[in-house]
Amino acid sequence: MRDVMWTCIDQWDNIVQRWTEVPFMNLEPEEVTSTTMKYLKTVQMLEKGLPPNDVVSMLKKKVEVMKQRLQVITDMRNPHLKKVFVIACTHSFR
Numbered sequence: 001m002r003d004v005m006w007t008c009i010d011q012w013d014n015i016v017q018r019w020t021e022v023p024f025m026n027l028e029p030e031e032v033t034s035t036t037m038k039y040l041k042t043v044q045m046l047e048k049g050l051p052p053n054d055v056v057s058m059l060k061k062k063v064e065v066m067k068q069r070l071q072v073i074t075d076m077r078n079p080h081l082k083k084v085f086v087i088a089c090t091h092s093f094r
Contacts, residue, residue, distance in 0.1 A: 001049045008042055009059050016066065029074045036070060039063045 015035060019027060043060045050056060 001046065004042070005046050005050065005055055005059070008039065008046070009055060012039055012059060012062060016062070024076070027073060027077070029070075029077050032066070032073055033070055036063060036066045040067065 019032060039059075040063055043056065043063055046056045047060070
């Protein structure tokens with residue numbers, strides 16, 4: 001179970017780094033959502049299977065931050081938003 005914990009923290013950091021390096025308009029909201037939900041389930045499994053620890057708490061916080069951003073990402077990818085608004089928000093989002 002600890003191996004899963006360490007693997008997840010490394011993978012999550014790599015995934016988020018990849019997402020932040022991709023131009024915002026090339027982000028796939030469905031992929032971000034499904035990956036975030038998958039990691040939330042994994043965090044729940046780790047919380048149940050391991051004694052409380054700082055690593056699982058840190059992973060949970062990181063995943064929850066992305067969960068809070070999901071709606072914004074989805075909304076900003078709406079084709080009806082003006083491009084100027086999306087560019088302005090993208091810069092402030094990072």
